[in-house]
Amino acid sequence: MLETSARLLELLSLLQIRRDWTSSDLAGRLGVSTRTVRSDIGKLRALGYPVDARPGVAGGYWLAAGTVMPPLLLDDDEAVAVAVGLGAVATWQFGVAETSLTALVKLEQVMPAQLRRRVAAIREATSVVPGTEAPLDLSALGVVASAIRGHERLRFGYTKPGGPEEKRHTEPQRLVSWGPLWYLFAWDLDRDDWRVFRVDRMVPGAPTGARFRPRTIPADDVVRHVVRRIVRAGWHYRALVLVRAPAATVAAKLVIPVDIEEVDDASCRVELGSDDPDALALWLTQLGADVEVIEGEELALAFDRLAARFHRAAGGMPTS
Structure with missing residues (x-):
């Protein structure tokens, strides 16, 4: 016969691998009497394992969902x-x-x-x-x-x-x-x-x-704090831009935390940067708002290059 503690672990393992067991099935697997099985079920319940029972000839035992997470055997x-x-x-x-x-x-x-x-x-x-x-x-x-x-x-x-x-x-x-x-x-x-x-x-x-x-x-927000430090440390080019859109609208469209200063209900100033000013200029066009470069000569030049590229892309197509 297994020692009590080892038998309880074996009983718990059996209950976890099958939906339900009869007392006689468990007794046969453990090599004990059905009375011992009932006693061991009581010990598991005392340890916090929610073991449900159904009485009668077709009755049995099974693990149910409880109020706390009990240890699992794997x-x-x-x-x-x-x-x-x-x-x-x-x-x-x-x-x-x-x-x-x-x-x-x-x-x-x-x-x-x-x-x-x-x-x-x-x-x-x-x-x-x-x-x-x-x-x-x-x-x-x-x-x-x-x-x-x-x-x-x-x-x-x-x-x-x-x-x-x-x-x-x-x-x-x-x-x-x-x-x-x-x-x-x-x-x-x-x-x-x-x-x-x-x-x-x-x-x-x-x-x-x-x-x-x-x-x-x-x-207050560790993730935002960490991301801001990572982003700032990686900037080779910095710029300050005026965006003709509400601060809340701009903040919702930015995928990284940056400093946004509200100017009025319809505009805000944004300090940001990048390793690639051309990529930053292209990204700012996706805000769907007019943008004015206040500080950042590299970004201003990148906008000039981007404007020329867009103009060439339009070619001779008539525009309204």
Whole structure:
């Protein structure tokens, strides 16, 4: 006969793989009496598992939906499938990417080595359409997510384009995904300031074990704050434009957070920038409103080039 704790786990596993069981079926599978089965069902209920019962000859037991989420038992194949699925979800914009990562960290922490190797083999053997995959190892994301969840200081090497690797010591606060890239918003202990790091440029070190008390984030919307810092850092050309449209209308059409100053009910000033002023000029034409360049010679010249291109495109076609 199985020990009580092991028998309860076996009973729970049986209830999870089939809709309902009779007392005699369960007793036969567990090698106990139907009276013991009834006793074990009572123990599972006391632990929070909602086990329903139907009396009589055709009666049985089954797991029902409860008010809280109880622990689940997974066999080897199910555990591998869940781990691979969580990793895939973490690379897509479903609004649960970070939650998927923390769940993946918890799962892989308790996985036997042979199952972790199976998960790694599936990831390595899988190809996806270019542009849809995360350009980094999910293990790095897992380390960062685990440090955030545990309020644990994080050390890592960080490499900027064209520069040497730098050692950084941080208090990680939030992970933010934007397209295929992931960013860490953290307090940099060496620079005594908030910083944003691209996770694919990070090489996490061993866990520090040093805990910290979370600081107050200097923004109500972390995502907007992080995106603004990323965008500003990447601008090679800056410009200030007057848009002949209400500020709310312009804000709704912008895909990135930028500074918008309302001038009046029908116009606003927008500070923005780009690596490519020609692309920025073309993009601004899609606002569907008149635009005037206040500051930014590169953008003004780009509008001249764009106007000439549009004029050539029209050719000799008559216009009204």
